[in-house]
Amino acid sequence: MERRPSSNVSVDVLTLRYNATDREVELAVYPRATEPYIGQLALPGITLLEGERLADAAQRAVHEKLGVGVRGLGPLTVFDEPSRDPRGFTLSVAMWAVADGAEPHADVSWYPLDDVPALAFDHNQMVTSTRQMLTDKLWRDLAFTRALTGPEFPVSAAVAMTRSLSGSDPDRGNLNRRLQSVPGLNVGHKRVVLGRGRPGALWVWAEDAVAQEPVA
Amino acid sequence: MERRPSSNVSVDVLTLRYNATDREVELAVYPRATEPYIGQLALPGITLLEGERLADAAQRAVHEKLGVGVRGLGPLTVFDEPSRDPRGFTLSVAMWAVADGAEPHADVSWYPLDDVPALAFDHNQMVTSTRQMLTDKLWRDLAFTRALTGPEFPVSAAVAMTRSLSGSDPDRGNLNRRLQSVPGLNVGHKRVVLGRGRPGALWVWAEDAVAQEPVA
């Protein structure tokens, strides 16, 4: 093993979106175009450039590898498992991001977090070990939650996101009260019908909450 | 700014000890021997070697810069503030460590967390922003707590550590119940007298708790 006083740092991004049709929070993966693990599915990852900020690198990774922009992003954890990369990479910073609505590259695929296929490197390990953090962020981390929900969303989406991230059906009563306690989040006047069932309220983020928390 | 696909990663260690005489948890700093910031006080920090684990690097930093060993250590956060280092370092991983009883280098000094002097780099910022994490670890993170207390400790030490980390006097009744709920921690038979006042119990870590959590 080499012992140079410098390390390659990779930034790997768990890029999410809410799929309103399937009612699922989905993770973006793409087939690697370069060695190692060429052709295998992987999280968008990139090598941090000298002097580059983590947020910038994450955005670069999502843009280059997936072809989409980012509505919000933030740090998750650091992995320093040895031999996670055959080339000798050592440190990897896991970040979350929420994709904007842009059309991704054709080879990008999206999977529910419960159904992620085999990935390159230790990316499966990264997904499983950060899942709890993502779940904890929902309705607590405003930047994360706002990015995932968009400026307004029906109750059905709130239920689906919670189920999709936590893995089990939330109690609707408790979820409703939770939403009421989220700062900057208000019940709208409109009602949203969803096939059958009682129409639900449309939740709306306050303007100032929308303005804050820029992408960087 | 250079844009090479490789970054220097520094590991900076908040090295603590419990000073039984002054009843304070203290932080180790030392005067830097090299540029930049030569002569200024700083946390022990080191550049991560390629393929090196964070824990190993932290241990190396503490040993080389302070001359002491480590009874326990763990991660805190990652800082990626740009220009935190004039040389162009970018990423810094903050770790906690508890020093063993070895005699440190002569120029090492220890300060209570409330009274840390001006430090090089953004190390003051690092100390203030990780303080809450350290406080949260006490009595919760077993590796941290055991390392700081040693195999057994009197009630007075528990009170002092809590006050020293949290910044305010704990309620002794609540602290006592908290100690009782810490797994692996038991009240010993011995009593410890402390000048004046009623003698306090000696708390003892269970053997298996002592065995687990190796330094790495």
Add this chain to the structure above:
DNA sequence: ACAAAAGTGTTCGACTTACACCCATGG
């Protein structure tokens, strides 16, 4: 009418905080 979806009310236990009060020792 019935199933599906949304919303309200209530309770329980875990945990934190605060505070009142008793106990044991040294000076």
Add this chain to the structure above:
DNA sequence: CCATGGGTGTAAGTCGAACACTTTTGT
């Protein structure tokens, strides 16, 4: 006897989880 430090008991407040029940829609 009293200041100092140690220890027990109790009550309020917060929070999450669980559950019963009502309301409003489509089929």
